[in-house]
Amino acid sequence: MPNSLGLSAYRTLARRNTPTKYKPKTERPVGEILWLHIPDQGDKLAVFDLARRIIQQRHGLNILITCSENINPPCQNVIVDRIPSEHPQDITVFLEHWKPNVCLWLWGDIRPNLILAASKAGIPLHMADADQQGFENKRDRWLPEVARDTMACFNNVLTRSEPAHARIAKLMRNEDRLELCGPLVAGGQPLNFVQSDFDDLSTALSGRPAWLAAAILPQEVSTVLAAHRHALRLSHRLMLILNPASEEQAQECENALSAEGLRSARWEDAVLPDDNCQVLLVTAQDELGLWYRIAPLSFLGSSLTAGRQGLDPLQAAALGTAILYGPNVRNHMASYTRLAAAGAARIVNDSGALGVAVARLISPDHAASMAMSGWDVVTQGAAVSDRISELVILSLDATEEGSA
Numbered sequence: 001m002p003n004s005l006g007l008s009a010y011r012t013l014a015r016r017n018t019p020t021k022y023k024p025k026t027e028r029p030v031g032e033i034l035w036l037h038i039p040d041q042g043d044k045l046a047v048f049d050l051a052r053r054i055i056q057q058r059h060g061l062n063i064l065i066t067c068s069e070n071i072n073p074p075c076q077n078v079i080v081d082r083i084p085s086e087h088p089q090d091i092t093v094f095l096e097h098w099k100p101n102v103c104l105w106l107w108g109d110i111r112p113n114l115i116l117a118a119s120k121a122g123i124p125l126h127m128a129d130a131d132q133q134g135f136e137n138k139r140d141r142w143l144p145e146v147a148r149d150t151m152a153c154f155n156n157v158l159t160r161s162e163p164a165h166a167r168i169a170k171l172m173r174n175e176d177r178l179e180l181c182g183p184l185v186a187g188g189q190p191l192n193f194v195q196s197d198f199d200d201l202s203t204a205l206s207g208r209p210a211w212l213a214a215a216i217l218p219q220e221v222s223t224v225l226a227a228h229r230h231a232l233r234l235s236h237r238l239m240l241i242l243n244p245a246s247e248e249q250a251q252e253c254e255n256a257l258s259a260e261g262l263r264s265a266r267w268e269d270a271v272l273p274d275d276n277c278q279v280l281l282v283t284a285q286d287e288l289g290l291w292y293r294i295a296p297l298s299f300l301g302s303s304l305t306a307g308r309q310g311l312d313p314l315q316a317a318a319l320g321t322a323i324l325y326g327p328n329v330r331n332h333m334a335s336y337t338r339l340a341a342a343g344a345a346r347i348v349n350d351s352g353a354l355g356v357a358v359a360r361l362i363s364p365d366h367a368a369s370m371a372m373s374g375w376d377v378v379t380q381g382a383a384v385s386d387r388i389s390e391l392v393i394l395s396l397d398a399t400e401e402g403s404a
Contacts, residue, residue, distance in 0.1 A: 004145040007112065014086045014113050022090035024097045025081040029062045032396055035100035035123075037066045037083065039107040039134065043334060045186040045312070046381070047106065048074035052189055054389050058396060064098055086113040095121055102126070102395040104388070105154070106184070108134015112150045119153035124395040127151075128158040128388045129184040132167035147171045156391055158384075160184070184388070185381035186335055188314025191289030201294055204272040209362050210239045210280075212295035212321070214288060215302045215311050217245050220326075221256050223304060223351040228279070229260070230355025235362060240279045241291055245302055250283040257281070292319035296367035299324040299354060313339055317374030322367045324348050324357050344374030 034054065038047050051063050055077050065073070066083040073080050084090035091114050103118055105127045119125060135147060151157065151171050158181035159165040165180045172178050211231075213224040221244075228240045244253050250266075257264045257279055264279040265271045273280045282291060292298060292315070303310040303326030310329040313336050317323060323345035329336050339345035346361070348354040361367055 004149050006143040006145040007149045010112055010139075010143065010146050015088060017085070017087055019087040019089040020085045022082075022084040022093050024094070026079060028098055029077075029079070031060045031062060032058070032400075033098060033100045034061060034063045034392060034396070035066065035098065035103045035118075036063055037103070037105045039109045040068050043184070043186060044071060045314075045332070045335060046184045049186045049189060049314075050184065050385050050388060051075070051078055053385055054392055057389060057393060061396070064100060083111070084114065086111055088113065088117070091117045095123075101399045102392055104128060104392055107131055109137075110134075110147065110150050112146055115150050115153050124399065125154045126156045126158075126388075126391050126395065127154045128181070128391075129384075130157055130159045130164055130168055131161070132164040135167060135171065144171065148173060155395070158388065158391075181387055182384045183381070184384055185338070186314055187381045187385060188312065188316075188318040188335075188378050190318050191292065191315055193287070193289035193293055197287075197290055198293060200272060201290075204274075205239070205294075208237050208239055208275075209235055210241055210295050211358055211362055212241045212243065212291045212298040214243045214291065214298055214300055214316075215245045216243060216249075216253075217302055217305055217308065218249060218252060220301050220304050221249075221253060223354060224299065224301070225256060225260050225262065225279075226351035227299075227354035227358055228262070230352070231358040231362065232278070234359045237275075238358075238362060239273060239277060241282055241295055242279050243282050243288070243291060243301075247283045247285065250281065253281055253283075288315070289319065292316050292321045295321055296364070296371065297322045297324070297358065297361050299348075299358070300329075301326075303327070303329050304349075310336075313345060314378055317344055317371075318378045320371045320375065322361055322370030323374065324354065324361075338377050339374055342373045342377045344370050344377055346370075 052075055055061055063078045065080045068083060071080055084094040100123055103123050103125045106129045108130055148171050152173050157178050159168055160183040169175055169178055216224055231238055262278045263276050264281055265273045265277045267280055267282040298316050298321040300311040300313060302308040306328050308328055309331040312332055313323050317339055325347055336345055348357050
């Protein structure tokens with residue numbers, strides 16, 4: 001184990017601190033565990049996408065996410081727990097309880113005692129999305145040997161940019177382990193759909209233009225219907241697929257459609273829309289994968305009302321639909337910003353703006369151009385996620401073979 005004077009001093013100071021008496025959040029699940037540490041500065045959506053991707057590739061794998069914040073697990077087989085302190089007692093409890101098979105450390109902000117103890121315990125360590133800002137604290141600047149000793153524990157270090165690569169290269173004793181890979185960004189997980197439903201509905205529409213209003217709140221229904229009426233003036237065959245935010249809103253939506261004099265059908269009644277249908281009401285909450293594939297243009301609701309979180313736009317972009325959205329998308333702001341910058345998404349603030357946007361963008365050329373830009377955004381981070389997943393799976397395979 002590396003043991004420079006700087007590291008010895010750091011370890012001595014850590015022992016003098018009072019342990020926080022780390023207590024695991026839950027029992028250790030049976031099977032393999034990938035320990036994934038994320039920084040407070042990280043993109044949580046990107047991390048959650050990566051976790052889902054790895055779980056899909058490794059049957060029975062559990063992922064332990066550690067951080068300094070309270071965040072909710074993104075899916076099954078994921079546990080979120082607090083990172084232990086640097087005191088040896090806390091570290092011992094943490095490692096003996098969870099017994100991770102592999103560790104994936106993101107960004108930087110290294111914890112020397114924890115990483116050195118994990119390495120001593122024989123846990124393969126990988127760092128990804130490493131950024132220069134993760135190595136710019138006072139300790140790393142004044143005691144570079146501590147960072148060098150710690151970085152020597154990592155089997156691979158994937159950097160997110162050329163400046164990060166150059167900065168971290170100065171801390172690596174073996175640059176063969178260093179790889180310029182690019183930033184980890186959210187990519188969106190494609191939603192499932194039923195092929196026969198897609199085929200039947202595509203046949204029923206027979207080339208009719210359609211747009212989707214997804215996860216629409218009661219306060220947004222009148223805005224969406226007004227926008228649809230505006231768009232109908234320029235495209236009289238246009239059909240709206242209206243998806244309320246909850247199934248309990250179905251009757252309320254039907255009343256609003258009747259009051260507006262709009263001819264409608266309800267998907268759950270097993271009735272396909274005919275040429276006279278102006279609005280198809282779809283209340284199921286688990287069929288967005290179908291509607292994104294059907295509609296070349298989608299308004300992602302729950303975004304015109306303050307305090308709501310909106311929908312994940314990358315799921316829509318991954319399925320080839322152009323995106324409109326309201327201003328209240330705080331929980332997915334980074335993803336909407338990426339899509340808007342690429343020309344794949346456009347913000348609207350009211351029914352007038354929504355109606356104009358629908359009428360203008362429903363044309364095949366406009367919608368296809370936006371959808372292609374969205375696809376580029378979704379796929380640009382796929383190579384990075386694939387490379388990280390590959391390292392993790394190979395390490396899990398190696399530890400499995402070693403224990404056999």
